[in-house]
Amino acid sequence: MRWSARLTGAPWRAATPAASGEPVTVPGPRDPSATPGLLDLRDIHELYDLRNVLGRLPAPVAVTYGPLHQLGYANSAYRELFGERTNGLPAGEALPELTALGVLPLMDQVIRSGRPRSVKARCILGLGGSRYYNVACVPLGSEEEPGPPVGVLIFASEVTDQVQAATRLREAERRQREAAVTLQRSLLPQKLEQPADLRVAATYQPGGAEAAVGGDWYDVIGLGGGRTALVIGDVMGRGLRAAAVMGQLRTAVRAYARLDLPPHEVMRLLDGLAMEIDANQIATCTYAVWDPEPGTLLYASAGHLPLLLRCPDGTVLRGEEQNGPPLGTGGGTHLSHTLRLLPGTTGVLYTDGLVERRDEDIDQGLDLLARALGGAVGGPDVVCARLLRAMGVTSEHDDDVAVLAFQLSAEQAAEAPLDSGSAEV
Structure with a gap:
């Protein structure tokens, strides 16, 4: 008895006609210009709504547009962290926390250069203690290419645990160094x-x-x-x-x-x-x-x-x-x-x-x-x-x-x- 593997959802393949003496039909060459099954950009946008994707992210995300960085969108994680924000206002008014983090100058650089910028381990106070975030600013492309970015996507990832661990490590190293210096000096001749x-x-x-x-x-x-x-x-x-x-x-x-x-x-x-x-x-x-x-x-x-x-x-x-x-x-x-x-x-x-x-x-x-x-x-x-x-x-x-x-x-x-x-x- 002959066994064969079958993938779920795949149709059974019929027996080879040559075994029964029937003529074999060979399919013609595939047309390279035809790409059935591929979705164009509109299909992708219909399948994946950008706001829906960003809204599901657990990290704070905001989107601004224009040279004044007017707020266009802030996901639920961003609003839970910083409170409700008013769309349409410049970032200096709508997103004051970005000013405190020193992110606004980076957003200006993103608009001018079209390249992403980031800062690391920036401290945010008043959120139940000191919390630290890495913040990335990514340019959003214009509809008419080439051209300057039409906006900036701000993405923050929390690194509080890493910063606190590094602080504890530095403190332990400092104490060990102080102990070594004390030992070293005590072993040298005092006079x-x-x-x-x-x-x-x-x-x-x-x-x-x-x-x-x-x-x-x-x-x-x-x-x-x-x-x-x-x-x-x-x-x-x-x-x-x-x-x-x-x-x-x-x-x-x-x-x-x-x-x-x-x-x-x-x-x-x-x-x-x-x-x-x-x-x-x-x-x-x-x-x-x-x-x-x-x-x-x-x-x-x-x-x-x-x-x-x-x-x-x-x-x-x-x-x-x-x-x-x-x-x-x-x-x-x-x-x-x-x-x-x-x-x-x-x-x-x-x-x-x-x-x-x-x-x-x-x-x-x-x-x-x-x-x-x-x-x-x-x-x-x-x-x-x-x-x-x-x-x-x-x-x-x-x-x-x-x-x-x-x-x-x-x-x-x-x-x-x-x-x-x-x-x-």
Whole structure:
């Protein structure tokens, strides 16, 4: 038995005449000019009345016409929201709510340009609380094409729930940011140690309200024999987690500094610790030890930006020595480098927020910072303030910034001979 599918309402198809030996009649080609079954525009208007369609919409809709935007129609949703409106009056009188929403200028633009315009999340007061709407203004075509629009259709869609959700999200982000900033500041040293032969100043500037707080930190640690450790670091990432990791690394640096290890060994220990804290969280760091006896700065860097030095004659030098990999990557080799510093030398350690810009190569930022340091005459606190100002860092900056400046006393003398592999600046 043969089965076949049959669509509802379709006639049964007769058996093929060829099976009974009857002649087969093939239909002729269809006339392409004939389009039976299509409705012309008048038929559509008869089937679908525009007022009936707009009246069924749950969203507020109004139609105006002419350069004065005289009200021609407002559906029931519009009248329920704003009250009864008088047809024929200009929109400025008939639809005062559009003036409050700033929509009337958009309607003028629609009439002039023939293109739709819209505004988002406009607040309407006095409707049982604040309610927000997206409002679209669409041109209505003229009967004689081409020509300017004869009117404007105004369509409002309520977005109160979305706006309130976004407001709650922003408030939660604000509270989290404030908590991160508080944690970050509490973990930074409240007062820097000031060695007799080295003046030190530092500053921390959190990012603006739209920027999440990162894990920038600095520290000054007094060591035995009159030596001083200078530290700058930056935990990648944002928020409370980055600030917490920063606090752990800063505490570890202070503990490792007491072991009297060379900088590259401190970096090796920090690298292992960073992997234990969070294998997905890496950090950059520079650890330097100033020794006044020979007048040398011994330092190592774990993926951090280069140290900048301004010599007594105003020349600015950039540390170009090989960097080790960032902390938390594991298995890297870090090296210690030695510099002989002349009396009156000023040095700057900083995080990437000071020099990195989204639309510029970072080398441009480094060059600008070097020029700014060359002209930043004064004590370390003055140097920090001038560098922030020169680099355009404000309270609305898009990233955290930490700067640590140190300055040798002009009377500091370096009597010992240079060690092998050291450089004098």
